[in-house]
Amino acid sequence: MRITIIGAGVAGLTCATEFSERGFDVTVVARSERIGDNSCSWYAGGMLAPWCEGESAEEPVVRLGQQAIDWWDAHVDCVERQGTLVLSHTRDASELRRFSRRTSAYATVDAERIEALEPDLAGRFRQGLFFPGEGHLDPRRALEQLADKLRQRGVRLQLGTNWNEAAADSDLIIDCRGLAAKDMLTDLRGVKGEMLVIRSKEVMLHRPVRLLHPRIPLYIVPRGDGVFMVGATMIESGAGNRISVRSALELLGAAFALDPAFAEAEILEMGVDARPAFPDNLPRIRRRGQTLYVNGLYRHGFLLAPVLARMAVEAVTDPTKTPELMDENYPERQSA
Amino acid sequence: MFEFYGTPVASRLLLGTAQYPSPAILADAVRASGTGIVTVSLRRESAAERGGQDFWALIKALGVRVLPNTAGCHSVREAVTTAHMAREVFGTPWIKLEVIGEQDTLQPDVFGLVEAARILSDDGFEVFPYTTEDLVVAERLIEAGCKVLMPWGAPIGSGRGLNNAYGLRTLRAHFPDIPLVIDAGIGLPSHAAEAMELGYDAILLNTAVAKAGDPVMMARAFAGAIEAGRLGFEADPIEARDMAAPSTPLMGKAFL
Numbered sequence: 001m002r003i004t005i006i007g008a009g010v011a012g013l014t015c016a017t018e019f020s021e022r023g024f025d026v027t028v029v030a031r032s033e034r035i036g037d038n039s040c041s042w043y044a045g046g047m048l049a050p051w052c053e054g055e056s057a058e059e060p061v062v063r064l065g066q067q068a069i070d071w072w073d074a075h076v077d078c079v080e081r082q083g084t085l086v087l088s089h090t091r092d093a094s095e096l097r098r099f100s101r102r103t104s105a106y107a108t109v110d111a112e113r114i115e116a117l118e119p120d121l122a123g124r125f126r127q128g129l130f131f132p133g134e135g136h137l138d139p140r141r142a143l144e145q146l147a148d149k150l151r152q153r154g155v156r157l158q159l160g161t162n163w164n165e166a167a168a169d170s171d172l173i174i175d176c177r178g179l180a181a182k183d184m185l186t187d188l189r190g191v192k193g194e195m196l197v198i199r200s201k202e203v204m205l206h207r208p209v210r211l212l213h214p215r216i217p218l219y220i221v222p223r224g225d226g227v228f229m230v231g232a233t234m235i236e237s238g239a240g241n242r243i244s245v246r247s248a249l250e251l252l253g254a255a256f257a258l259d260p261a262f263a264e265a266e267i268l269e270m271g272v273d274a275r276p277a278f279p280d281n282l283p284r285i286r287r288r289g290q291t292l293y294v295n296g297l298y299r300h301g302f303l304l305a306p307v308l309a310r311m312a313v314e315a316v317t318d319p320t321k322t323p324e325l326m327d328e329n330y331p332e333r334q335s336a
Numbered sequence: 337m338f339e340f341y342g343t344p345v346a347s348r349l350l351l352g353t354a355q356y357p358s359p360a361i362l363a364d365a366v367r368a369s370g371t372g373i374v375t376v377s378l379r380r381e382s383a384a385e386r387g388g389q390d391f392w393a394l395i396k397a398l399g400v401r402v403l404p405n406t407a408g409c410h411s412v413r414e415a416v417t418t419a420h421m422a423r424e425v426f427g428t429p430w431i432k433l434e435v436i437g438e439q440d441t442l443q444p445d446v447f448g449l450v451e452a453a454r455i456l457s458d459d460g461f462e463v464f465p466y467t468t469e470d471l472v473v474a475e476r477l478i479e480a481g482c483k484v485l486m487p488w489g490a491p492i493g494s495g496r497g498l499n500n501a502y503g504l505r506t507l508r509a510h511f512p513d514i515p516l517v518i519d520a521g522i523g524l525p526s527h528a529a530e531a532m533e534l535g536y537d538a539i540l541l542n543t544a545v546a547k548a549g550d551p552v553m554m555a556r557a558f559a560g561a562i563e564a565g566r567l568g569f570e571a572d573p574i575e576a577r578d579m580a581a582p583s584t585p586l587m588g589k590a591f592l
Contacts, residue, residue: 056357102549189359189390214493235379236391279394280360 001316004029006163007176009039010139010301011294011308013146015174016155017075018309022317026155027170033160035147036140040178040273041301043195045221045231046139047208048072048303049084051105051131058282060324061300062104064307069135071306076145081135082207085109085117087128089257095212096127106131120204120259136208138223139302173291174312179238179276181295185286188295190238190274194247195231198255200265203228211258218254227268230255234299243270275299283308285315286327292316338515338537340373340484341430341462343401345538347372349528349562350403350517351555352542359394361551366398369555374400375432375540377407378422392425403464405432410445412452419456431456432464432486432519442492446473450480457481466519469503471510478514485511486519486540489531493543495523498530508535525554525561532565533573 001024005016008030020026036042050065073079086106088096100106106129107113115122117130151157163177175181182188205228208221221229233247248270255262277298278284285308286293294312297304311323337344351371356362366374376395379388395402404422409415412435419431435452437445444467453463457480465477469487477485487507490496498504499521508516518531519540528539539562548554 058357098547189394237379237388238390277358279358279363281358 001025001172002170003027003172003174003316004163004170005174005176006030007039007178007180008032008035008143008147008157008159009176009178010041010044010143010305011178011297012174012176013143013150014305014309015176015294015312016150017146018306018313019174019316020150020153020155022313026150028150028155028157029161029163030157030159031162035143035159038180039143040193040275041139041143043193043232043271043273044139044301045195045208045219045229046137046142046302047084047134047219047221048079048136049131049134049208050303051103051134052084052086052210053300053303054104055099055102057300058280060282061304064324065300065303066133067307067310068303068305069133072137072142072302073135075149076137076142078138078141078145079135080137080207083117084131084134084136084208084210085114085128086131086210086212087114087121087125087258088212090126092213093127095214095217096129099212100129103129103131105133117207118205118209120261121209124259134208136221137302142302171290172316175291175293176295178295178297179274181276181293182238184288185278185293185295187278188276189236189279191277191298192233192235192237192239192272192274193231193299194233194235194243194251194270194272195229196248196251196255196267197223197269197271198228198230198262198265198267199226200228200262201226202261202264203259209258211254213254213257216250216254218251218258220255220258228255228265232299238274241272243272275301283325284327285312285323285325287315340464340515345372345515347559348532348538348566349559350375350538350540351545352377352540353395354407354542355546356551359391362546363394363398364552365545365555366400368552369545369559371559372400373403374398375403375405375542376426377405378418378425379408401430402426402428403430403432404428405466406434408436409434410436412448412455415448415452416455419452419461423461429460429462430464431461432466434466443488444468446470449473450476453477453482454480464517469500469507471503471507474507474511478511484515484517486517488520489518489527490521492520494521495544496521497523497527498534501530501534504531504536505534525557528558529561529565529568532562533568535569538562 005028016028032038048069050062054062109128109130111126205222210219278296281298283296314323349371350373352375406415406418415435435445435448464484490499515537517538545554
């Protein structure tokens with residue numbers, strides 16, 4: 001069976017990986033010239049943090065996201081299993097209590113334990129939560145490694161290509177275009193996210209740190225070599241072009257609040273894009289004729305793409321089964 | 337039934353639309369609350385780029401009236417600009433006017449508020465000002481053209497309830513005919529009931545519902561509390577006493 005996958009973001013490349021590993025004849029087509037162009041995956045935090053996401057995400061995110069860390073570890077070499085540290089300043093202690101009530105699989109940590117985990121934050125925080133089972137990866141490296149492995153396995157990656165022509169002679173199209181698929185998926189919307197990449201010679205962190213704040217909960221993910229990703233805003237807007245001064249101030253202010261040593265860091269990049277999301281913020285697989293849509297990963301691209309790709313394979317190999325996140329099966333929200 | 341600028345209002349609960357886990361949960365919470373009016377904050381960047389259209393379409397699909405607000409504006413000019421964009425996007429003269437004066441407490445800059453209220457009222461807007469319980473500021477706002485007042489219960493998002501019940505009671509007594517809506521600071525259904533028992537006309541909620549573990553259930557809880565509080569007010573409650581008053585008079589007791 002010849003399969004054309006449209007889109008080379010995290011959804012497209014994980015689908016290509018899962019399908020090609022099962023022996024399908026896979027071609028990936030994307031209009032971008034390089035991996036990462038026109039892709040919100042390029043701006044992802046890369047946190048593999050299903051339990052933390054439980055603070056605001058629905059139950060399937062927590063449960064299904066737990067498969068992500070092993071999947072990525074088996075496919076790329078940039079996965080770190082160092083857990084997640086969640087902190088708040090004393091004045092926002094109620095945010096930490098709230099976070100702890102909504103999540104599971106953590107240990108409460110005091111100043112001493114925080115210092116042991118992240119010595120650079122010593123003396124700055126009195127309490128936090130540590131999620132030992134979580135991890136993180138470098139999303140850009142991960143995408144490039146997936147693409148390289150696909151090429152090695154003989155999968156054709158046709159970048160800079162118009163998908164209409166390329167998909168003409170395939171048996172099945174898997175549409176992973178993200179927000180660009182809004183032309184076909186009318187209930188898809190964009191949620192704008194803004195992020196920064198900074199470099200500091202003075203700060204060393206081993207794991208993603210989330211700083212809770214009532215206005216903008218911030219996270220900092222270490223990328224190695226003194227580089228950190230600072231994210232991310234969540235704005236109900238599909239226009240992902242430039243970062244606003246307000247957002248940059250919020251992100252930088254929060255980084256400074258985590259560790260004042262970030263004041264001396266260099267700003268390497270300011271990134272922005274819109275994440276594709278359905279009204280309940282859960283991803284979906286939808287079958288429409290010879291096309292399977294895999295979309296709506298929202299802020300959970302790296303967390304949920306592997307399980308969604310597996311479900312897409314299941315939907316294709318066994319038509320009698322309807323995977324959990326397939327539209328036909330997933331119950332629409334009932335009005336209360 | 338009371339009115340906002342001549343529009344009859346059926347539900348005494350107004351719901352904010354920010355901070356829900358998802359638009360689907362927001363929609364369920366709106367239905368569960370029985371509200372007829374939701375507030376929507378407009379980011380100027382989204383309005384300028386028309387980037388927020390999808391979210392606004394979801395709001396419009398709820399089938400309730402939209403009260404756009406100028407949340408997060410720190411100056412008169414910002415608030416006025418945002419109000420104009422909101423009128424264009426939502427096609428309503430209603431505007432919930434917020435001019436924030438202090439970053440930590442998010443309390444209103446009442447001087448800027450009065451100025452912006454005058455500018456907008458003169459321009460045909462129907463202004464719902466987010467204010468404090470200060471009586472003199474309230475009078476200035478009414479002079480500026482406001483026919484609704486929205487005093488705070490406590491700082492936005494703090495969930496502390498009615499910080500100054502005495503001041504709010506005075507405000508109610510002083511303005512018996514102006515619709516008064518408690519805006520901000522409510523955390524629990526009992527806070528909302530307390531405000532309604534004081535004779536307030538309605539309650540505007542956002543964080544208390546949106547950030548609850550189960551926003552839909554909390555919306556229902558508030559709907560019940562607001563109705564109970566209003567009924568309690570209308571039923572003319574008894575006065576508190578220092579001593580017990582037997583509910584069964586001794587004279588009427590049967591001999592056993």
